[in-house]
Amino acid sequence: MATKLPRVPVLIVGMGWIGGIIAAELSKQGIKVVGLERGKPRSTEDYYMVHDELRYAQRYELMQDLSKETITFRNTSKMTALPMRQYGAFLLGEGLGGAGIHWNGQTYRFLPYDFEIRSKTIERYGKKKIPDGMTIQDWGITYDELEPYFYKFEEVAGISGDQEQAAMVGKRSKPFPTKPMTKTPMIKMFEEATKKLGYHPYMMPSANLSEQYTNPDGITRAPCQYCGYCERFGCEYGAKADPVVTVLPVAQKSGHFELREYANVTDILHDGKKATGVKYVNPLTGQEYEQPADVVILASYVFNNVRLLLTSKLGKPYDPNSGTGVVGKNYAYQTNGGSATGFYDDKQFNLFAGAGALGMEIPDFNGDNFDHSDLNFIHGAGIRISQTGLRPIANNSVPKGTPTWGKDFKATSLKYANNYLTVAAQGSSMPWRHHYLDLDPTYKDAYGKPLVRITFDFEEQDRQMIAFMADKTEAIMKEMKPSSIGSSKELGPFNIVPYQSTHNTGGAIMGSDPSTSVVNNYLQMWDAENVFVVGASAFPHNSGYNPTGTVGALAYRAAEGIAKYLKSGGSLV
Amino acid sequence: MAEQQKEQPPSGSRRQFLKYSGTAIGGLVVGGVIGGAITGGFNKKKPAANAPTSPQTGTQPAADYNHATMYFNQRQLQITQAATERIFPKDDNGPGANDLGVAYYIDHQLAGHWGFNAREYRMGPFVKGEATQGDYQSINRNEVFLLGLTAIDNASQKKYQKGFTDLADEEKDAILTSLEKGDIEVINGITGKSFFDLLRNMTLEGVYADPLYGGNVNMEGWKMRNYPGNQMSYAKIVGEDAFAKTNPLSLHDHLATH
Ligand SMILES: Cc1cc2nc3c(=O)[nH]c(=O)nc-3n(C[C@H](O)[C@H](O)[C@H](O)COP(=O)(O)OP(=O)(O)OC[C@H]3O[C@@H](n4cnc5c(N)ncnc54)[C@H](O)[C@@H]3O)c2cc1C
Ligand code: SF4
Numbered sequence: 077m078a079t080k081l082p083r084v085p086v087l088i089v090g091m092g093w094i095g096g097i098i099a100a101e102l103s104k105q106g107i108k109v110v111g112l113e114r115g116k117p118r119s120t121e122d123y124y125m126v127h128d129e130l131r132y133a134q135r136y137e138l139m140q141d142l143s144k145e146t147i148t149f150r151n152t153s154k155m156t157a158l159p160m161r162q163y164g165a166f167l168l169g170e171g172l173g174g175a176g177i178h179w180n181g182q183t184y185r186f187l188p189y190d191f192e193i194r195s196k197t198i199e200r201y202g203k204k205k206i207p208d209g210m211t212i213q214d215w216g217i218t219y220d221e222l223e224p225y226f227y228k229f230e231e232v233a234g235i236s237g238d239q240e241q242a243a244m245v246g247k248r249s250k251p252f253p254t255k256p257m258t259k260t261p262m263i264k265m266f267e268e269a270t271k272k273l274g275y276h277p278y279m280m281p282s283a284n285l286s287e288q289y290t291n292p293d294g295i296t297r298a299p300c301q302y303c304g305y306c307e308r309f310g311c312e313y314g315a316k317a318d319p320v321v322t323v324l325p326v327a328q329k330s331g332h333f334e335l336r337e338y339a340n341v342t343d344i345l346h347d348g349k350k351a352t353g354v355k356y357v358n359p360l361t362g363q364e365y366e367q368p369a370d371v372v373i374l375a376s377y378v379f380n381n382v383r384l385l386l387t388s389k390l391g392k393p394y395d396p397n398s399g400t401g402v403v404g405k406n407y408a409y410q411t412n413g414g415s416a417t418g419f420y421d422d423k424q425f426n427l428f429a430g431a432g433a434l435g436m437e438i439p440d441f442n443g444d445n446f447d448h449s450d451l452n453f454i455h456g457a458g459i460r461i462s463q464t465g466l467r468p469i470a471n472n473s474v475p476k477g478t479p480t481w482g483k484d485f486k487a488t489s490l491k492y493a494n495n496y497l498t499v500a501a502q503g504s505s506m507p508w509r510h511h512y513l514d515l516d517p518t519y520k521d522a523y524g525k526p527l528v529r530i531t532f533d534f535e536e537q538d539r540q541m542i543a544f545m546a547d548k549t550e551a552i553m554k555e556m557k558p559s560s561i562g563s564s565k566e567l568g569p570f571n572i573v574p575y576q577s578t579h580n581t582g583g584a585i586m587g588s589d590p591s592t593s594v595v596n597n598y599l600q601m602w603d604a605e606n607v608f609v610v611g612a613s614a615f616p617h618n619s620g621y622n623p624t625g626t627v628g629a630l631a632y633r634a635a636e637g638i639a640k641y642l643k644s645g646g647s648l649v
Numbered sequence: 650m651a652e653q654q655k656e657q658p659p660s661g662s663r664r665q666f667l668k669y670s671g672t673a674i675g676g677l678v679v680g681g682v683i684g685g686a687i688t689g690g691f692n693k694k695k696p697a698a699n700a701p702t703s704p705q706t707g708t709q710p711a712a713d714y715n716h717a718t719m720y721f722n723q724r725q726l727q728i729t730q731a732a733t734e735r736i737f738p739k740d741d742n743g744p745g746a747n748d749l750g751v752a753y754y755i756d757h758q759l760a761g762h763w764g765f766n767a768r769e770y771r772m773g774p775f776v777k778g779e780a781t782q783g784d785y786q787s788i789n790r791n792e793v794f795l796l797g798l799t800a801i802d803n804a805s806q807k808k809y810q811k812g813f814t815d816l817a818d819e820e821k822d823a824i825l826t827s828l829e830k831g832d833i834e835v836i837n838g839i840t841g842k843s844f845f846d847l848l849r850n851m852t853l854e855g856v857y858a859d860p861l862y863g864g865n866v867n868m869e870g871w872k873m874r875n876y877p878g879n880q881m882s883y884a885k886i887v888g889e890d891a892f893a894k895t896n897p898l899s900l901h902d903h904l905a906t907h
Contacts, residue, residue, distance in 0.1 A: 125900050127879035130858040135763060146770040151781055158778040158785060161770045258888040301882035424892040428876055429883035463887075468857035468876045481736040481829075481849055482822065490742050493874035494892065519772065571781040 078355060078364035084110045084334075085642065087354060087369035089341045089384070090376035092174020093624065094610045094631045096319030096327065097229070098373055100293070101635035103330035107642060110367065111333065112356055114340035115140075115171030118320055123312035126305060129467040133308045138178045140168035144359065145521040147379055149572050151533040153396065153510060159519050159527065165571070166578040167308070169377065172337060173319040175578060176624075180307040180432030180464065181283030181316050183235045184621035185226045185629070187443040188219035188246050193617060196444060197454055205454060207537070209509045211399075211406055212454075213616050216588035217597040219246045222629050225636075229628030233317035234297065236286035236433075242278035244439040257286045258302070262425055262497050263436045266461040269555030275438040280460065281625070282433030283317035293326045304465020306432035316432065339365070342523050344372060344388040350606045351390070357523060371638060374584075374609045375631075381613040382513045382583035383528040391584075391594055391603045396512050396531075402594045404513040406582040407530060408618040411457070411503030411538045413567045414546035418558025419475050420495045427466040427494045435462030441548055442504075442620040453540040457503035457620040459549055468493070476562045499553045501545035504620040505581070506537055513583040533570050542567040579623050581615035586630075588649075598637025598648045599630060605647055610634045715863050716753045720760035720791065726752055728798045731814045733852045735821050743873040744866075751855030754864030755794075758851065764791030777838060786839060790847065793835065797844035800835045801828065859900050871897040879903050 086102055088095045091113035103109050131137045140146075148157035169175030189196050194212050197205055206212060227250055229235075237252035256279035259267070263279075270277045284300035291297075300315040314321040327333035343355040345366070353368035374381045385391050385403045394405040437460035439445055448454055472489040473496050479485045516529040546565040553561050587593025590602035599614055601607040610631055612623045619626075637648050718726055729752040739745030746752070758764060766789050775787040786793070804824055805813040813824060825845065827833055833841035855864030857871065859879070865871065871878050878897035886893040 125903070127903070128859055128861075128900060130854060130862060134854060134858075136768070141768050142770045143768055149782060151779065155779065155782075156776065158776060158782040159770045159772070161784050162766070164783055258884075260887055261890050299884070301884050302887040303880070303882060426883065426886055426889070426893055429887045429893075434887075468871065468874060469854050472853065481825075481852075483738050483740060486737055486740060486745075487742060490874050493876070518774070519770075569781050571783075573781070573783045 078366045080366045081368070083353075083368040083370070084108060085370045086110070086373065086638065087367060087371070088112065088373045088375055089354060090114075090174065090374070090380070091172050091319065091324070091335065092169055092375060092377065093176040093319050093323075093628060094375035094634075095373075096173070096176070096323035097232075097628065097631040098375065098610070098635045098638065099327040099333050100323040100330075101632065102639060103327045103332040105639060106330075106332055107639065109327065109333050110369070111327075111335045112339035112341055112354070112367070113172055113335070113337050114359060115337065117337050118172040118177060118310070120310070120312050120314050120321065123310040126309050126312055127303065129305075129469050132178075132305070133467060134469060136163050136167060136308070138169075138171065138308070138310065139163065140170040143522070145527065147528050147530055148516040148519050149530045149532070151531075151569055153531055157516055157519075157529045157531070160572050163575070164573045165576045166580060167575070168379070168578070172324070172335075174377065176318045177310045177320065178308050179283075179318075179624065180622070182433040182435070182462075182622045183230065183233065183281045183283045183625040183628075184458075185246050186219075186619045186621060186626045187445075189443040190617070190619045191215045191217055191219050191222070193455075200444065201449060205448070210537070211507045211509050213406075213585075213587060213592060215597070215616055216586055216593065217633075221597075222633065223247075223249055225629035225632040226625065228632045229625065230281075232291050232293065232322055233283050233628070234285050234289040234291055235281050235283055235317075235625075236279075237281040238279050242439065243276040244442075244445045245278075252281060253291075254286050254289050257282050257284065257300070257431065257434045260426075260434065260463055262461060262463055263434075265497075265556045266436050266499065266552070269552050270436075270438050272555055273552065275440045277436050277438050280433050280435040280437050280462065282431070284311075284431040284433050285315045285317070291322065293322075295322060295325065297321060300431050302429050302431050302434065302465075304428050304430050304467065306430070307464055340523070341376070341384065342387075342525060344374075344384055344390055344607070346388065346390055346604060346607075350604055359522075371606045371608070371642065373634070373638065374607070375611060378580045378583055378611055378613040379513070379528045381609050381611055383515070383525075385584060385594075385609070386515050386528075387525050390607065391601065393514065394512050396510055399509055400591075402585070402592065404583050405594075406507035406585050406616050407511050407513045407532055408505040408507050408581045408615070409532060409570070410577045410579040410618055411505050411534065411542060411567070412576050413501065413503065413542040413564060414457070414544075414549055415498050415500040416546070416549040416553035416561055416563040417473060417496055417498045418553045418556055419492050419560045419562070420497075421559040424494045425497070427463070427471075427496075430463040430465030432464055433462075434464065435460050441501075441545060451540065451544065453537045453544070455504040455506065455541070455617075455620065457501040457541065457545045459499065459501050459545065459552065461497065461499050475560050497553075497556065497558070499549040499556075501542070501549055502577075502620055502622070503538065503541050503545065505618040506535075507582060507617050508535060534567050539567045577622075579612070579618060581612045581618040581623060584609040584613040585616045586614040587616065596647070596649045597633070598640075599634040600637055600641065600648050602647075605645070606641070608634050608638055713750070713866070715757075716750055718753070718756045720764070721752075721756045725795060725798050726756065727814045728802060729755055731821060732801065732825065732848060733855070735818065735825055736849055736852045737856055744869050746852055746856065748866065749856050749870050750864045750866045751852055754855030754858065754862050755851045757863045758854075759791035759794055764794075765789050788836070788839065793839055793844060794847065796836050796839070797841075797848065800833050800841065800844070801825075804828070804833045861900050868897045868899055
C-alpha cells in the first residue's frame with residue numbers, strides 16, 4: 077500500500093538541469109516545491125577519486141543503472157525492438173544533477189532558423205524542398221522571444237565565450253558572462269585554417285568556467301583547470317557548471333524547497349483533465365508513496381517524460397500510420413559523422429590536457445547559413461575542433477591500414493598517442509513520420525512498467541548531409557597540414573552500439589497547435605493545464621548543436637509560465 | 650547536500666588544492682565551492698609521489714600482493730597472459746601486457762560487478778536482432794571469457810596439437826587472427842569475434858587503467874605514451890606549444906599527498 081503524503085503546490089519529477097532551474101526559480105519567489113529524484117545525492121566531495129578513466133568513462137559510474145531500466149530500439153517498425161542491454165549510443169543521467177553532472181558543457185543557442193524552420197524553409201526554397209514524410213514544424217516561439225531566457229541560463233551558469241558577437245548565429249543582447257577559454261595550439265591551427273578558407277570561427281561557448289565568476293545568485297565558482305576528465309566525470313572543482321553547484325544550492329537556501337532522493341516516479345495521477353499528483357517508489361526499500369500536488373512538472377529527460385505520459389495515459393499517443401496524435405511524435409537525434417583526422421609525424425600536442433567545452437566552431441554550414449538550392453538535404457552541421465583531453469584507454473587512433481592489435485598496433489598507437497587532431501561535424505536531425513517513441517510491448521522495467529521503444533534510423537537526408545560535411549572537414553584538416561589524413565564520408569544505419577551523443581530530442585514537442593504538439597510555448601501541456609513537460613523532449617527537431625543551451629532557456633521560460641499559472645490558472649497562451 | 654553548504658572543503662580535496670595554490674576564497678559562496686583565482690596552476694613542485702614505486706629509483710620493488718587470482722584457475726590465467734601479450738607485446742617502447750599485469754587486471758574485473766553484467770539490463774527474452782541492436786546474450790561476460798579461453802585452447806590443439814601457451818608467437822597470432830575473423834566458435838551465437846573484441850578491449854584497459862586495478866604496473870603503460878595520469882591542473886600548459894612531458898601520478902599518489 078502506498079503511503080499518502082500531504083498535498084504540495086509544485087512537484088518536480090527529476091533533478092537534473094531542468095529540475096534544478098525550476099526549483100530555484102520558484103522557491104526564490106517563496107513557492108513551495110518538492111523535487112523527486114530517483115538516484116542518489118551528489119556533491120563535489122564525491123569526486124575525490126574522479127580521475128579514473130576505467131570507473132567513470134568505461135564503466136559509467138555516474139549513469140543510469142540499466143539493470144533497472146533501459147530503452148528498446150529498432151531501426152524500422154518492421155523490426156522487433158530489443159533492449160539496449162549495455163551502454164552504447166547515449167548515456168542517461170541518474171542521481172542529483174542528472175546528466176548535467178557528467179556533461180561536457182558545450183553550451184550553444186539554436187539558430188533563429190531552427191525555431192521557424194518550416195516557414196523559413198518554404199519561404200526560401202518553396203514547399204517542395206521538404207520531402208514527403210519529413211515532419212518539421214515551427215516551434216511556436218521565435219529566437220527573439222527566447223533570447224532573454226538563453227541569457228538567463230548563460231548568466232547563471234557563467235558561460236564563457238567570445239566577447240564580440242559571432243557571425244551567422246542569433247544576435248545576443250549581452251556578451252557572454254565570462255571570457256573565452258584558452259586558445260590552445262590546435263585551436264589556433266583550426267582558426268587559421270578556417271579563416272583562410274573564408275569561414276567564421278568562434279570559440280565554443282563553455283560551461284567550464286574560463287575565470288572565477290560570481291553569478292547573480294551570489295554563487296562563486298573557480299576556474300577550470302583543464303584537467304582532461306570532464307565528459308562522463310563530475311568536476312570536483314565546481315568549475316563545470318552543473319545543477320549541484322549552481323541552481324540547487326539556491327533552491328535549498330530559499331527554505332521553500334524539499335528534495336527527496338531515491339524517489340522513482342512510476343505514475344502521474346490524474347482525473348482525465350488535470351494531474352492530481354504522482355506515485356513513486358523508493359528503489360532501495362520498495363516503499364511506495366502517493367504525493368498529491370497542484371502542479372506536476374516532468375523534468376525526467378526525454379525518455380521518461382514521454383514514458384510517464386504514455387504509461388499514465390495522459391495526452392494523445394502518436395500514431396505513425398495516420399500521423400495523428402502527439403505523445404511520442406518527432407523523435408530525433410544528432411547526426412554525427414564526416415570527421416577528418418590528421419596524423420602528425422613530427423608534432424606533439426598536449427592532448428591529455430583539455431576541458432569538455434574547449435574548442436572552436438564554424439557556423440558556415442549549420443542551419444540555413446548556406447544555400448541548399450542544389451543540395452538534397454536541409455539544415456546542416458556545426459564543424460568544430462575540440463580538446464576535451466584524450467584518455468589512454470579510449471583513445472588509440474592509428475592511420476588507416478594499421479593492424480588493430482599486436483606489435484605494429486602497439487608501436488603505431490604509441491607513436492601517435494599525442495599526435496593527432498580531429499575536425500568533426502555535429503549534424504542536425506530532422507523528424508520523420510516514421511521516427512517516434514512509444515511503449516514496448518514486451519520489455520519492462522524493474523517496477524513492471526513498459527520500457528520506452530525508439531523507432532529511428534538515419535535517412536538519405538542525413539547521408540547526403542554527412543557526405544557534404546566530410547568534404548568540408550577534410551579540406552579544413554588539409555589546411556592544418558598533417559602528415560596523413562583519415563576521413564569518414566559514409567553514414568551507415570543508426571547503430572545503438574557505439575557512443576555518439578546523448579542528444580535525444582522530441583516526443584513531447586512544443587508548438588502553437590494542440591493537434592500537432594504536446595505542449596505550448598510555456599511547456600504547458602495542452603491536454604492537462606497543470607502539467608508542464610520540460611526538456612529536449614519539447615524540440616520538434618534537433619539542430620546541429622548540443623541541446624542544453626536551448627534546454628536551459630526553455631526551462632527558464634517554463635518556470636515563468638508555472639509561476640504565472642499558479643497565480644491565474646488556465647491556459648497560458 | 651548538507652556538506653555543500655560548508656565553507657571549508659574537507660581536507661584532501663582538489664578544491665583544497667585550489668585554495669592552497671591560489672588566493673582568496675570568493676565572497677558569498679552559496680554552493681560551498683571555493684572561488685579563487687588560480688595562480689598556482691600546473692603543479693610541478695608537488696612531492697615526487699611516484700618515486701617509491703618507480704623502478705628507476707633502484708630500490709627493490711615490493712612484492713605485488715594484488716597479483717593473485719580471484720576468478721581464473723592457473724590454466725586460464727596462463728592462456729590470458731599468453732593471449733594478451735600477443736595483443737600488446739613487449740618491445741623497444743617498453744613492457745608488454747604481461748609485465749604490466751594485464752591478466753591480473755582481467756581476472757579482477759571478471760570477478761567483480763562488471764564480470765556479472767550487474768548494471769546492465771538482464772531481463773528476457775534474449776533474442777538475436779540486427780547488428781545495429783547490440784548485444785543480446787544471456788551469458789554473463791565472465792562466463793563468455795572462460796568459454797573463449799577454452800575455445801582458443803581447443804583450436805590450438807586441433808591445428809597444432811599443442812595447447813595455446815605452448816605455441817610459437819606466429820602460431821598464437823594465427824589462432825588469434827582466426828578468432829578475430831569469427832572462424833572460431835565460442836558457444837551458440839557467440840562468435841570468436843565478440844570474444845576477441847572483449848579480450849582486446851580488456852587488454853587495453855589493463856595496460857592503461859589506473860594501477861589501482863592491478864594492471865598498468867608502476868604506471869609503465871602511461872609512461873610509454875607520456876600520459877601524465879592523475880594531475881591536479883593543466884591550466885598553465887594547455888595554451889603552450891611545447892609538449893609538457895610530466896612524470897605520471899596515480900590515484901594512489903592523490904590519496905597519499907592530498
Ligand atoms: C556524456 C554526456 C555529455 C554531454 N555533453 C553535452 C554538452 O557538451 N552540451 C550539451 O548541450 N549537452 C550535453 N549533454 C546533454 C545534457 O547532459 C542534457 O541535455 C541535460 O543534462 C539534460 O538535462 P535534463 O534536466 O533534461 O535531464 P537529466 O539531466 O537527464 O535529468 C533528469 C533527471 O531525472 C531523473 N529521473 C528520470 N526518471 C525519473 C523518474 N521516473 N522518477 C524520478 N526521477 C527520474 C534522472 O535520474 C535524472 O537525474 C551531454 C550528455 C551526456 C550524457
Ligand atoms: S576540465 Fe575543467 S570543468 Fe571539466 S572537470 Fe576538469 S576542471 Fe572541471
